[in-house]
Amino acid sequence: MIPSDLPRSVRSGEELDLIKLNAFLLANVPDVGTVQEVRQFAGGFSNLTYLLKTANQEYVLRRPPFGANIKGGHDMGREFRVLSLLTGHYDKIPKPVVYDETPDVLGAPFYIMTRVQGVILRASMAPTLSLAPERMRQLSEVLVDNLVAIHTLDIDATGLRQLGKPDGYVQRQVEGWIKRYRAAETDKIPAMDRTGTWLQENYPPEQAAAFLHNDYKFDNVLLELDKTTGEPIPLIKGVLDWEMATVGDPLMDVGATLAYWSEAGDSPAYRNFNLTWLPGNLTRQEVIARYAEKSGRDVSYILFYYVFGLYKNAVIAQQIYARWKQGHSQDARFGHLLPMIIELADKAADSIEREKV
Template sequence: MLAPDAPQPIRAGEEFDLGRLNEYLREHAPEIGTVLEVQQFPGGFSNLTYWLKTTNQEYVLRRPPVGANIKGGHDMGREFNVLSLLKGHYAKIPEPVMYCETSDVLGAPFYVMKRVPGIILRASMAPKINFAPERMRRLSKALIDNLVTIHKVNIEGSGLAQLGKPEGYVQRQVEGWIKRYRAAETDKLVAMDYIGDWLQHNYPTEQAPAFLHNDYKYDNVLLAPDKTSGEPTPVITGVLDWEMATVGDPLMDLGATLAYWSEASDSPAYRNFNLTWLPGNLTRREVVSRYAVQSGRNLSQILFYYVFGLYKNAVIAQQIYARWKQGYSRDPRFGHLLPMIIEVANKAVDSINRDEF
């Protein structure tokens, strides 16, 4: 039996002053109540996520990692705005409660939302999971079908269109992530240079714009537990981590999902990304086929999006690794990211050379 996602003691260097938080909440969000206990959710390498037990109920607090540039992917105000705009247009989100734009309280902007119960399937849980292949297959189908649902959200009627400029989205993303890599580069990696060049010379025909989650995978999805067995069902109760959500080419979103979608035949290093290598899950080709059928979109150029997804994953890991090298984080996981960056880059080069995903 798998338990709902459980918080753990706060990691060293990522604590905050509970007294200052309660003081701020009493003035700006009294409905939350007094925070009695704080713990931290495990997993993830991006924004920090904390569990708050208050006199009223359970909440979740999100803030940028220590030492991070709060613009872009760590913009808490933007993430809070995304959740606020989604209300009434997509039901499977945590309800946003309040946003604090100042850094005076916790050292960075943050927001609070209601906690959504459910089970998160993290890669680290693989040794504990012994699902029948049919169960994993239903879960993976539900995951992809829900991504299609997200891409069908009305971006005009919801106001989500304000999040970005769809025209030229793919090219801006490629150029932007190349710049991010250069800014965070610590070691000369020929493969990363090769991928960046290939992407700039192989832009696809862009799809009709849609709303994008941009980090969609098992460990950002909450699944309802079966009332008898406690095992996760294909019912998705919530989707988390909307910090990179925007509007643009939806195949960029699918490419990001594929980049995390490890298979049993892949290098064991990819098992750190997802549980998709467990028996019964759709293969990457099956994911593409199901998405094409459910969405009605043309996926003939999906290799580009997959390669970009791998490149972006490598850049994100590089940014985190660079912060660790600069001493902004003491999380020991971050000091071991360089081999993974190299592995992901080599995977992208191999996919380009073999013309397959």
């Protein structure tokens, strides 16, 4: 049996003001009803997610972490706009309900959406997960196929094109993440410097623009649960966490997925990123081949996108580690990120040297 992501009691210091919230709902979306209970989903390093229970339905509320720089990567309005644009064109999403751009109600902007029931396969489940290899393969195949489906959405008919500027997208991303790394650098990591230089010198030909999720992996996908066996079946109920969605080169999305896609031969630390190393899952090469077959896209330069995905993950970890090292965070987890940053950098540099994903 695999449990769904069960919400827990709200963490101390992260409570919601129910009086203000219910007054806001009554004034703006009275059909939602009165929130009678609030629980909180276990979070990573990103936005806070709450379960709201009314008399007849369950909703999910998303807001930035307390004390976060709202302009720096916690854009609730963007997430809400993405879901609104996808509504009617892509059915594997929660229904957006309401967005408040002010801090008046909860101290920060927030939005509410309907709850989609399902199970998320998280990396932490790997030690106890006992899915048959055949089922694991089916799940990884449907994960790839759904990414292809996302990339086939018409960015003009849906209005999604307004989310980004496709021309020059790859170069802007590379230059931007190199700049972020330099701003957050704490320790000299030669492999990061070599990788950044290689990326700047090896831009691939531009691909036709598509809609990108930008953080696509098992952790952000809700799967249907077989009520008899208690196991997930290869049917995606919903895709979550659209905060980084944009429009650009779709292979950047594939590269980001591959950068999380650990294999059995990878180090234990790298396998912590995902459970794709369990028996039956597609390998990274098989992911590339299936994506190419289903999408019809040229994946000749996939090494570049994979290396960038690794580099970007290293920079994200470096930014978190830098905040901890500077005393801006007391979370002990963040103080142990340096070995992972080095490993990601070495993996990127090694892939470049071997010319292999």
